[in-house]
Amino acid sequence: AAALAVASLALWSWPRGSHNLQGKVVLLTGAGGGLGRLLALHLARRGCVLACADVAAEPNEETVALVHQQQQHKQAARAYTADLTERADIYGLVQKVLEDFGHIDILLSNAGVIQGGALWELSDAQLDLVLDVNLRATMLLVKAVLPHMRARAEGHVVAVSSSTALVPGRGIVAYAASKAGLSRAAM
Numbered sequence: 001a002a003a004l005a006v007a008s009l010a011l012w013s014w015p016r017g018s019h020n021l022q023g024k025v026v027l028l029t030g031a032g033g034g035l036g037r038l039l040a041l042h043l044a045r046r047g048c049v050l051a052c053a054d055v056a057a058e059p060n061e062e063t064v065a066l067v068h069q070q071q072q073h074k075q076a077a078r079a080y081t082a083d084l085t086e087r088a089d090i091y092g093l094v095q096k097v098l099e100d101f102g103h104i105d106i107l108l109s110n111a112g113v114i115q116g117g118a119l120w121e122l123s124d125a126q127l128d129l130v131l132d133v134n135l136r137a138t139m140l141l142v143k144a145v146l147p148h149m150r151a152r153a154e155g156h157v158v159a160v161s162s163s164t165a166l167v168p169g170r171g172i173v174a175y176a177a178s179k180a181g182l183s184r185a186a187m
C-alpha cells in the first residue's frame with residue numbers, strides 16, 4: 001500500500017504540460033496488479049490507449065473494464081493474456097499488439113515478481129521465475145519493440161525497477177539482482 005501511495009503521488013505530481021500523451025499506444029505489462037492497474041488508469045486519463053498484458057487473465061480484464069468505465073469508451077484499452085516467462089508469449093504479445101494498433105509508442109515493462117530468501121534458500125524454479133519475469137522478459141520485450149520504434153524514429157521504453165537495484169536488501173537477493181540487471185540493461 002505504501003509503494004502504491006508513493007507511485008500514486010509521483011504520477012499525480014507529474015508535470016502535465018511536459019509530455020502530450022494523447023492517443024499514445026502503451027504496451028503495459030503486469031496490468032492486472034497493483035501498480036500496473038494504477039498506471040493503466042492514470043495513463044488512460046492522460047489520453048493513452050492501453051494494451052494491457054498479464055498472465056492473470058481475470059484481473060487484467062478487470063483493469064480493462066475499469067479503464068472503459070473511467071473513460072466511457074471501449075477503445076481505451078484492450079486485454080492480452082501472456083506469460084512473460086514464455087519467449088513465444090512475449091514475441092506473440094508484441095506481434096498481436098502491433099497487428100491491433102499498428103504501432104507501439106511506449107513500452108511500460110511493469111510486471112514483476114518477488115521471491116524472498118537467501119540464494120541457498122531459493123529453488124532453481126524460484127530463481128528462474130524472478131530473473132525471467134523481471135529481467136529476461138523486459139529485455140526480450142525491448143528487443144521485440146525496438147525495430148518498430150527505430151523504423152518510426154519514435155518510441156519510449158520504461159521499465160519499473162526498485163530501490164533494491166541500488167541498495168542491497170537482505171533476503172531478496174534474486175529480486176535485487178534482477179532489478180540491478182535492468183538498470184545495467186538501460187541504454
Ligand SMILES: NC(=O)c1ccc[n+]([C@@H]2O[C@H](COP(=O)([O-])OP(=O)(O)OC[C@H]3O[C@@H](n4cnc5c(N)ncnc54)[C@H](O)[C@@H]3O)[C@@H](O)[C@H]2O)c1
Nearest residue numbers: 003030032033034035054055056083084085110111112162
Ligand atoms: N510494490 C512495491 O513495493 C514495489 C516497490 C518497488 C518496485 N516495485 C516493482 O513495481 C512493479 C509492480 O509491482 P506491484 O507491487 O504492482 O506487483 P503486483 O504483484 O501487485 O503486480 C504484478 C503483476 O505482474 C503480473 N505478473 C507476474 N508474473 C507474470 C508473468 N509471468 N507474466 C505476465 N505477468 C506477470 C502479476 O499477475 C501482477 O498482475 C514490479 O516490477 C515490482 O518489482 C514494486
